[in-house]
Amino acid sequence: MTASVTRVTVTELCEREGVSHTILVTLVEHEIARPIAGTGTDDWVFDATGAQWVYKAVRLHRDLELDWVAVSMLVDLLRQREQLDRENRLLKQRLARFLAQD
Amino acid sequence: MEFKDYYEILGVAPDAETSDIKAAYRRLARKYHPDLNPGEEAEANFKEVAEAWEVLKDDTRRAEYDELRRYGGQRRQEFEPPPGWQSSARPDFQHVSGDFSDFFNSIFGGAFREEEVARDFGFRGQDVEIEMPVFLEETIHDSVKPVHFEIPVFEGGQARPLRKSLRVTVPAGVTDGERIRVKGQGGPGQGKGPAGDLYLHIRLVPHPLFDVEGHNLLVTVPIAPWEAALGVKVTVPTLSGKISLTVAPGSQSGQKLRVKGKGLAGKTGQGDLYAVLKVVMPRTATPEVRALWESLAEKTDFDPRANWGNRS
Numbered sequence: 206m207t208a209s210v211t212r213v214t215v216t217e218l219c220e221r222e223g224v225s226h227t228i229l230v231t232l233v234e235h236e237i238a239r240p241i242a243g244t245g246t247d248d249w250v251f252d253a254t255g256a257q258w259v260y261k262a263v264r265l266h267r268d269l270e271l272d273w274v275a276v277s278m279l280v281d282l283l284r285q286r287e288q289l290d291r292e293n294r295l296l297k298q299r300l301a302r303f304l305a306q307d
Numbered sequence: 308m309e310f311k312d313y314y315e316i317l318g319v320a321p322d323a324e325t326s327d328i329k330a331a332y333r334r335l336a337r338k339y340h341p342d343l344n345p346g347e348e349a350e351a352n353f354k355e356v357a358e359a360w361e362v363l364k365d366d367t368r369r370a371e372y373d374e375l376r377r378y379g380g381q382r383r384q385e386f387e388p389p390p391g392w393q394s395s396a397r398p399d400f401q402h403v404s405g406d407f408s409d410f411f412n413s414i415f416g417g418a419f420r421e422e423e424v425a426r427d428f429g430f431r432g433q434d435v436e437i438e439m440p441v442f443l444e445e446t447i448h449d450s451v452k453p454v455h456f457e458i459p460v461f462e463g464g465q466a467r468p469l470r471k472s473l474r475v476t477v478p479a480g481v482t483d484g485e486r487i488r489v490k491g492q493g494g495p496g497q498g499k500g501p502a503g504d505l506y507l508h509i510r511l512v513p514h515p516l517f518d519v520e521g522h523n524l525l526v527t528v529p530i531a532p533w534e535a536a537l538g539v540k541v542t543v544p545t546l547s548g549k550i551s552l553t554v555a556p557g558s559q560s561g562q563k564l565r566v567k568g569k570g571l572a573g574k575t576g577q578g579d580l581y582a583v584l585k586v587v588m589p590r591t592a593t594p595e596v597r598a599l600w601e602s603l604a605e606k607t608d609f610d611p612r613a614n615w616g617n618r619s
Contacts, residue, residue: 211478211487253488253506261342268357269336291484299518302527303585
């Protein structure tokens with residue numbers, strides 16, 4: 206059996222997309238990356254969901270040549286859209302149950 | 308292999324200025340970027356566009372590409388680089404792995420060079436993200452689930468699918484949209500590079516009875532109009548067996564009754580179950596029942612639309 210984790214360390218996060226420690230600090234400053242634990246920048250810990258947004262942000266920065274402010278706004282909106290899509294799906298499901306004739 | 312016309316892909320003239328090519332790239336990248344547009348088609352389009360830009364933005368590469376385009380661009384389907392072809396453009400370490408087409412690799416990557424670079428430096432394997440449907444019942448405790456997926460593996464510029472099967476532990480209390488990381492189970496690394504990771508994107512499977520709101524569960528409880536009026540004891544399903552619930556006299560449709568601790572497991576504690584009442588009318592009525600409704604209508608002065616006032 207393979208163990209699964211929901212956490213990603215700062216070193217692992219940097220290694221994956223070849224992000225420097227300095228860039229990661231910038232990402233945290235722009236609230237694109239949100240550490241869930243750790244007191245100093247060297248022992249930050251992120252959750253796997255948050256790590257996925259970091260990877261998206263790095264790709265958008267590189268591929269669309271956007272600055273971090275634009276990336277941070279974009280990621281914020283994408284996060285909101287994902288959240289709203291999920292809420293919408295769940296509410297539709299609840300509404301259908303309530304409107305359905307038994 | 309097929310010759311790729313990078314100018315055509317970006318929709319620019321072969322003598323276009325780099326600034327115009329850049330503008331075309333940015334427009335198309337925005338249109339097809341996989342992080343902004345879900346779907347495999349957008350991703351495939353984006354890869355083509357990114358590859359075209361990777362070649363045309365670099366003067367050395369562009370000059371070499373133009374030369375090859377004159378040499379073999381007409382024979383679209385059966386293009387081969389000239390014997391002994393070696394690009395003088397610097398290989399882009401960030402992109403040498405599997406992101407580009409065989410056409411690109413045959414000109415600018417080169418199987419030999421790729422393997423040489425991999426041996427000396429190593430590339431981290433690809434990360435893989437797949438959707439993982441999880442049943443509500445499986446989120447109460449840690450549960451072990453089988454996962455099957457395919458990842459493309461690149462060897463000498465050729466892609467072949469690698470099938471993987473493993474069992475992963477889904478921790479208790481996972482929520483819809485959450486990602487779980489399985490370390491080292493993504494694509495294999497090249498050379499000294501480590502393997503990539505597998506990310507499981509959790510998707511809660513819709514349940515026939517329960518809806519989810521954060522860590523709380525909702526169950527719709529159909530009741531008859533007289534049960535709403537007079538009150539009733541109903542047996543309500545939960546994820547861990549049935550419970551008895553008292554509906555008070557004079558209950559409303561849509562009213563929620565809280566059952567503490569019968570929701571989903573959460574990281575900050577156990578969620579609750581909410582029984583949502585739904586008053587349901589019988590579809591048919593016997594003459595006797597109809598007479599009872601008529602007598603009720605005569606004896607009550609209840610106006611359900613009273614708060615419409617004069618607006619009705």
